[in-house]
Amino acid sequence: MDFYKHQMSVMKDLPGLREVTGNIPEEYHEAVNEKKKCRLYNRVFESDHYRKIRILYYDGGPNTQVFNSLxxxxxxxxxxxxxxxxxxxxKKKHLTVMDFQPLHDSHVVDFEPTLQSIKSNYPELGGKMSSKFYDETQFFSPELLFARFEDPSVVHEKLLPAFTEYLSYHIDMIKTNKPNPAIANQIYEKQREYDIYSAERDPATGMFAGMFGKEWADTFVYDHLFELSRH
Structure with a gap:
């Protein structure tokens, strides 16, 4: 996928980038269901600025394609x-969710004006998210990019450039931010709250259970996607 390739190319320039996929059990690097012709790939990285970069690609053939990254x-x-x-x-049903997901109401950097400027160039991605799985008032910013669309041209003409700009801005923001060791415990707790919230609501758990079994899916989501057992 172009999104995966672009993110990998950008990440190469992150100071201290290293792959740490080997720190999780091998069965969670890749999962395959030959009968249903689907395959999941999971890679994990860290760098001087990011404690964790997770990239997941799910290939369900022409019926289902998923790119997920945190x-x-x-x-x-x-x-x-x-x-x-x-x-x-x-080929016609697409779903997009991308956001600088705030951990609290007053981050040290006011990132919303820049995101608002980027988002204004892509009105096709300015939809409202359903409350079926997530609450927009928790861990989502007003500049959330959300869209359901059928026109495949939107993927490369709108979504890919928006993704490129959001990713670049996040990297630029963290590179210029001065680390503050005094807040580490507070941010640890906030990121843990985010992980708990996300793991409990992630609709992908059901899809993974249907393809790879419930036990595998639960362990993968709770212990490896969000690492809740490691905190």
Whole structure:
């Protein structure tokens, strides 16, 4: 996928980037269901500025394609998590969710004006998220990019450039932010709250259970996607 390739190319320039996928059990690096012809790939990185960058690609053939990524700043940075979720169901049904997900109401950097400027260039991505799984008032900013669309041209003409700009801004923001060790415990707790909230509501758990089994899915989501057992 172009999104995966772009993110990997940008990440190469992150100071101290290293892959740490080997720190999780091998069965969670890749999962395959030959009968249903689906495959999941999971990679994890860290850098001097990010304590964790998780990239997941789910290939369900032409019926289901998923690109998901989360970028967690190190605890010394009072900055939002960058959350990315792009899904395609067949050729006509697309779902986009991307946001600088705030951990609290007063981050040290006021990132919303820049995001607002970027978002204004992509009105097709300015929809309102359903409350079926998530509450927009918790861990989402007003500059959330959300869209359901059928026109495949939107993917490369709007979504890809918006993704590029959001990702670049998050990286620029964290590189220029001065780390503050005094806030590490506070940010640790806020990121843990975010992980709990996300794991309990992630609709992908059901999809993974249907493809790879419930036990695998629960352990993968709670212990490896969000690492709740490690806190």
């Amino acid at each position: 970028l967690y700043p190190r605890y010394e940075h009072d900055l939002p998590v960058l959350g990315i979720d792009f899904l395609a169901f067949g």
